[in-house]
Amino acid sequence: MSKKGKSRKKPRLPEEQDLDTFEFRPTGLNLKWTKDLITVFDGYRIHRCYDLTFIERAIGEGQMPRSFVDQWRFIRTILHRFAAVSPKIPGVMEKYKRRQVVRFVTLVLLTIAVPLMVATFVFSITAIAP
Structure with a gap:
């Protein structure tokens, strides 16, 4: 019999260690x-x-x-x-969605406003020039 796929090993979970007793020792890190x-x-x-x-x-x-x-x-x-x-955490997803909407609306407004401001500036200079 042939195997259809590779057997996957379950990752070993680390030994349960108390977070209060854990001491991070970053010796040797550059x-x-x-x-x-x-x-x-x-x-x-x-x-x-x-x-x-x-x-x-x-x-x-x-x-x-x-x-x-x-x-x-x-x-x-x-x-x-x-x-x-x-x-x-209660309310986090609603606030996250609201933040995404605000970011999108801001991006749309800036995409429209910046070219309008540049065009207004360019046309005002050409109107002043003799």
């Missing part, structure tokens, strides 16, 4: 990675979720120190939990 990680952590804190594949790729290529790789699985689960919290 300044660029430290800056990128601070941006990611702060972004998740304010519910602006970033794509984490650049970190996963760096871990796969061996660019990250072993001390960070050991802690990354726990950190990643915490970040995913942070990302899942915002839609559950």
Whole structure:
């Protein structure tokens, strides 16, 4: 018998660890990675979720120190939990939709207003010129 597809392994979940006892030890990280990680952590804190594949790729290529790789699985689960919290907050989705409408209306108004202002300025200069 042949297999129709590759068997997929379930990803191992990290051991349950208490967030209060977790201590992040970023030993061996260079300044660029430290800056990128601070941006990611702060972004998740304010519910602006970033794509984490650049970190996963760096871990796969061996660019990250072993001390960070050991802690990354726990950190990643915490970040995913942070990302899942915002839609559950009452009223967030309605405000998000309202913000999208305001952004769209602003874009439409600017798309119309800027060419009109430029055209008015150009035609006023040609009317003044002898």
